Amino acid sequence: MRSTSLGTSKIPASNIILGCMRIKDLDDAAIRQLVSTALDEGVTMFDHADIYGGGHACEERFGSALGWSSSDREQVILQSKCGIRDGYFDFSAEHIASSVDETLRALRTDYLDVLLLHRPDALMEPQEIAEAFDSLAASGKVRAFGVSNHSRGQLELLRSVVGQPLVANQLQLSLTHAPIIAEGVALNMADAQSIDRSGGILDYCRLTATTVQAWSPMRGPGWEGPFLGDRARFPELNDVVDRLAAEYQVAPEAIATAWITRHPADIQVVLGTTSPDRLRRSIPGSDLPLTRPQWYELFRAAGHIVP
16 A cells, blocks of 8 residues: 655555545444455545534544544544535634534544545635634644645635645546546647646646545546446446456456556545445555556546547
8 A cells, every 4th residue: 555645744644545424324343344444455544524424423423433542543544524514615713613623522533633624615714714723733633734625726825824734635536537637638729628627736736745635536527426337438448447457457446546546646545435345446556557558548548638
């Protein structure tokens, strides 16, 4: 399992993250099996959000099922997100502070390793966020901070005021949903792929040592279902994935994961599965050495243009 330091921090973490957004309905034994599988395979980082399952429910299930000792807790990286409420976003200092307190209670821990602002709040006041982050850092409740689904401009606005380093930006990225990569490849082409919708967010994150975390790495474009095995929509892509999986003697999930981890931005992959077997199938992609021709063949097969 390859590891990385989160942003400019010295926090070491696996480049595969177990996303815990779907564990609400798992029983304690199933949660322990899933987490144990992750740990056995080298995954050290676990991703949560206050809205997952509704009202911190997934965090509560995670904390109660595991009941980690303080020494066990110190061996892992716990990350959560806040800011999404019922029909609106809220980056007020009051909400950030109360959400963190409830997350700590639910996870049964004294601190978060990383707190992310979940979705951009159009009404955010950077100074208020800065004060909230400083207070959380000073109290020891949060070690590092970042964002999720934020643009370059939003990050720059936050960084103009926020004193705490912003170590990560969690962004949707998969082989078939890759505008943050594809738009740059098609620059100057008269094609929709060349339209700059992200403001160069991937390059900006590289320039500022902001770790990109890829969510929904197996999902199709937008909110569509998984692309692996869907030969009705992605016949060519699945042919290429299956051929490379056979060549490397891994599962197709590992090839989809490897396409992301092969990128030089040192991207972390957030796997939101609740299946230990699917987790095991994906994890070999952590450091699988796809060649340039293989990476671009997958890119083309997914429907992206290589001019």
